[in-house]
Amino acid sequence: MSDHISSSSWTVSTRTRGSAFSMLAILALVALAFTAPLFVSRSVVQDLFFILTMLVLAQCWNLLAGYAGLVSVGQQAFVGFGAYAMFAGVSLLGMDPMAAILLGGLAALALSVPTAFFVFRLQGAYFAIGTWVIAEIVRLSLAQWKALGGGTGTSLPSGATRDMIGVRLVADLLGVRGPQATDIVCYWLALLLAVVTIGSIYKLLRSKQGLGLAAVRDNREAARSVGVDPTWTKSFVYLVAALATGLAGALIYVQKARISPDAAFSVPDWTAYVIFIVVIGGIGTIEGPIIGVIVFYILQNLLADYGSWYLLILGLIGILVMLFAPRGLWGLFTDRTGIQLFPVRRILAGQPKPKDIRGSD
Amino acid sequence: MPILALDQVSKSFGALKVADQISFALEKGEALGVIGPNGAGKSTLFNLITGNIRVDAGTIRFDGEDVTRQPPMARCLAGVGRTFQIPQPFEQLTVFENLLVGGAFGSRKTEKDVGERCADILVETGLYPKANQLAGSLGLLQRKRLELARALATDPKILLLDEIAGGLTEGECQELVETIRNIHRRGVSIIWVEHVLHALNSVVSRLVVLHFGRVIGDGDTETIMASKDVREIYLGIDV
Structure with a gap:
C-alpha cells in the first residue's frame, strides 16, 4: 500500500500485519475465479454468476447502510430500471447487450439523481419508506411500457445474447456451444463488475471522502462543525451505489434473457436477500458481504426443497445473528483473530521529539 | 477590524428567547470568557456563531465577512473551530482519525499534508498515547481533550470552548489551562464558556455575562467579577 505519510518522526499507514499476504491471497482467488470456466461445469458457472451478482448488490447496499447510514429498501428500483434500460437498448435500439449493460448502469445513475432529491429530504425510517415508494412508482410506470411487454414482460430477441461481443470468440476458443459461451461471458463480466465494485469501494474508504x-x-453535527459536508458525501455514495446496482441488474437480466416488472423490481430478490447477506456477513465491512453471500448460497441450496420454510429459516437466522452477533459472522471472526482483508484504519506510528512528551494518565 | 462581530443576534425556540439582541465584538488575538447561569443561552450562542443553529435576526460577521447565512462547514473552513459541551467524538474512528477528519476537511488539505500536524496536536493535548484507540473507548477527560484537539486540527483562527474544564480534577484542569494558554499565545482568538471561574479567569481578560439570552455585562474580568448584578444573578449571593 503506497499512500502512507512519512516524515522524520511520524508515519501513517493502513497496513496491518498480514495485509500483504491477504492481498496476494485475494489476487490468487481472482485469478482462480477467472480461469474457473475452463474446468467447471456450466451449472457451476451459472451458480458463480449468481453469487457474484448478489455480491455486487450486497456491497452496494452495505456501502449505503453500513458506511453512509442510508438504509434503503428500494434498491430494486435500480436493479429493475437498469435491466429495463438494457432491454430497451437491445430490443428497441438494436444495441449489443454488452453496450446495453452500460446503458443500464447509466440509466440507473440518471434515475438516482431525482430520487436522491426526494429521499434525501427524509431521515431514518422515512428515508427507507421513501426509497421503497419510489421503487414501486418506477415498477408501476415501467409496467405501462407496452413495447417491453407491459405488466407481463418480454424476452430478449432470440440470438441477441449469442451475438454479444466476445461470445463467438469464447465459443471457438473453449470449444463450447453458444448458450454456454454466453454464460461464460456473463460470468466474466460479473467477475469484472465484482472486482471493480469492491476495489472502488475499498479505494473510497481509504480516501479522504471515506474518512468523511x-x-x-x-x-453528523460534529462532522458539519469540522468542515465535512454530509449532503455532498451521502449523495456521492448514493449515486455510485445506484450506478453499480444498475450495472448488476442489467447484467443479471442479460443472463436471464426474460424480464417482467414483478421480477425485476422484486423486493425479496433484490433487497431482502441482499440485506440478509450483509447482516449475517457483517455490516460495515467489505469482508462481511463476501462471507454473507457464500452462506446465503449454501443455505439456498440446502433449503431449496422446503418451499416457504426456506424464507422462515432465513428470517430466523437473520434475527439470531442480529441479536447475538450484531457485527455478523465476519465480526465474530475478526474480533477473535484481528485479521482484516481490507484494512482502512489509519495507524499512527512514530515517536514525538523527547521534549514534546507529555503524559496522559 | 474585529475577527468576530455579532450585531443584534436573536433566536427563539417557540416562546423562549434564547438569544435576545446579542451584540459584541472580539478583536484578533483576544480571549473572551462567557459566563451566566445554566440556561442563559451560552451553548446556543456558540451554535449560532458556528451555524449549527440559524439566527432569527441579526448579523454575524467573521473576519469582515457576513457569515450569517453560511452553513457550519463554510464557517469551519473560514476559521471557526469549536468544542461541544457534551463531547461528540466520531466513536467508530480512532483518536488520530478524529483529528485527520478535522485536519483534512477543516483546512481543505489532503490527509497526507495534515498527518504530521495532527500527530503534533495529539502530543500537545496529551492524547498521543491513545492515538490508535477508538474514540468511543475514551473516558470523559480524554473526550474533552479530543474535542479540543479535533478543533485545533481544523487550524482555527478563533476557538470556541464550551465548558471544557467542567468535571475535571484540579490537576487535570491546570494542565488544560496551560494548553489553552499556549494556543492563545500562538495568536488564536478564544471565546470560552465556563463555570470553573478560576480556570477561565487565568486565561481571559474580558468577560461577557449572559442572562436569559441577554448580555447584561461586558467588560474586563475584575470589573465584571466585582459588579453587583453578576454577583446576584450569576453567583446567587446576596450583596
Missing part, C-alpha cells in the same frame, strides 16, 4: 463518510455516520 465515517465521520458523518458517527456524528
